[in-house]
Amino acid sequence: MNIQWFPGHMLETKNQLKSSIAKVDALLEVVDARLPLSSSNPFVDQIAKGKNRMKILNKSDIADPQETQAWLEYFNQDMNLPAAAICGTHLQETSHALESLVSQVNRNQARKAKVMVVGIPNTGKSTILNTLAGRKVAKTGNVPAVTRHQQRTSLKGNIDIYDTPGILWPVIEPRQRGLALAVSGAISDTAIDYHEIAYFAAQLLLERYPDCLVGRYPFLNPLPGGAQALIETVGKARGCLKKGGYVDFQKASQLIIRDLRSGRLGRISFETPKDIDVTHDTDH
Numbered sequence: 001m002n003i004q005w006f007p008g009h010m011l012e013t014k015n016q017l018k019s020s021i022a023k024v025d026a027l028l029e030v031v032d033a034r035l036p037l038s039s040s041n042p043f044v045d046q047i048a049k050g051k052n053r054m055k056i057l058n059k060s061d062i063a064d065p066q067e068t069q070a071w072l073e074y075f076n077q078d079m080n081l082p083a084a085a086i087c088g089t090h091l092q093e094t095s096h097a098l099e100s101l102v103s104q105v106n107r108n109q110a111r112k113a114k115v116m117v118v119g120i121p122n123t124g125k126s127t128i129l130n131t132l133a134g135r136k137v138a139k140t141g142n143v144p145a146v147t148r149h150q151q152r153t154s155l156k157g158n159i160d161i162y163d164t165p166g167i168l169w170p171v172i173e174p175r176q177r178g179l180a181l182a183v184s185g186a187i188s189d190t191a192i193d194y195h196e197i198a199y200f201a202a203q204l205l206l207e208r209y210p211d212c213l214v215g216r217y218p219f220l221n222p223l224p225g226g227a228q229a230l231i232e233t234v235g236k237a238r239g240c241l242k243k244g245g246y247v248d249f250q251k252a253s254q255l256i257i258r259d260l261r262s263g264r265l266g267r268i269s270f271e272t273p274k275d276i277d278v279t280h281d282t283d284h
C-alpha cells in the first residue's frame with residue numbers, strides 16, 4: 001500500500017499556482033536537503049517551464065554535508081538547474097540565494113521582481129520568508145500544512161515574494177519515497193504508521209550512519225543486527241514499555257523518529273544521488 005495524504009487545500013493551491021504562474025518572474029523551489037529528490041514535487045517541473053528557477057536545499061544544517069555537496073553537483077552540473085544549500089534561518093544564506101535568483105530576471109529596475117516560493121509541506125518556505133523579511137510575516141510550525149493560503153510580502157530591492165502552501169500529490173509512489181517523506185515530517189502523522197517509518201529509518205541508520213546511532217544511544221553495544229531489534233533495544237533502554245514489561249513499539253518508534261527529525265542523531269541524509277533511478281519516477 002502506498003502513502004496517501006492530499007487534503008483539499010492542496011488541490012486548491014495547485015489550481016491557484018497554475019493560474020498565477022504567468023504573473024511571476026521566478027520560482028524559489030524549497031526542498032529538504034536530507035532528501036532533495038524525493039521532496040521535489042514533479043508539479044513544480046511542469047509549471048516552471050520557461051521561468052527563472054532556483055532549487056533551495058533547505059535544512060542543510062541537519063543534512064549530511066557530504067551528501068549535500070553531492071546533490072548540489074547533481075542539480076547544478078548534471079541537471080543544469082541552479083541550486084543552493086542553505087539554513088532557512090540564516091539571513092546571509094537566504095538573501096544570497098534570493099539575490100542570485102532575482103539577478104537572472106530580465107527587468108527594468110523600476111519594475112518589481114515577483115518571486116514565488118513553492119514546494120512540498122514542511123520544507124521551511126515560510127521560515128525563509130520570515131528570515132528575508134526580517135520579521136515574522138508568516139506562520140511556521142513543525143508539522144506539515146501550516147500555510148493554507150498564498151501570501152504576498154514586499155521585500156527591499158523592489159521584490160515581491162509569495163509564500164504558498166506546501167503541496168504533495170494524491171498517491172506517493174514508490175513506497176520508499178513515501179517513507180522517506182514521512183520520516184522527514186512532510187506527511188501528516190494521521191496518514192502514517194510510526195512503526196513502519198521507524199523501521200525504514202532504523203534500516204537507514206544501521207546501513208549508513210552506525211556512528212550516529214552509537215553517539216546518541218551509547219547502550220547499543222554491539223549494534224543490533226536488524227531494524228526490529230534496534231527499535232526494541234532503544235525502547236527497552238529508554239523505558240518505552242507496556243504493562244508486563246513488553247516494549248511499546250509505537251512509543252519507541254516515535255522516540256527514534258523525533259531524535260532523527262530534530263537532528264539529535266546527527267546530520268543525516270535519507271538519500272544520495274547514487275540512489276537515483278532506483279526509487280524515482282516523474283510521471284505525476
Ligand SMILES: Nc1nc2c(ncn2[C@@H]2O[C@H](COP(=O)(O)OP(=O)(O)OP(=O)(O)O)[C@@H](O)[C@H]2O)c(=O)[nH]1
Nearest residue numbers: 059088122123124125126127140141145146147166
Ligand atoms: N533545522 C532546520 N529547521 C528548519 C529550517 N527551516 C525551517 N525549519 C523548521 O521546519 C519546520 C517547518 O517550517 P515552515 O517554514 O513552517 O515550513 P513550510 O515549508 O512553510 O511548511 P508548510 O506551510 O506546511 O508548507 C519548522 O519547525 C521550522 O522551524 C532549517 O533550515 N533548518
Ligand SMILES: [Mg+2]
Nearest residue numbers: 125126146147
Ligand atoms: Mg508555510
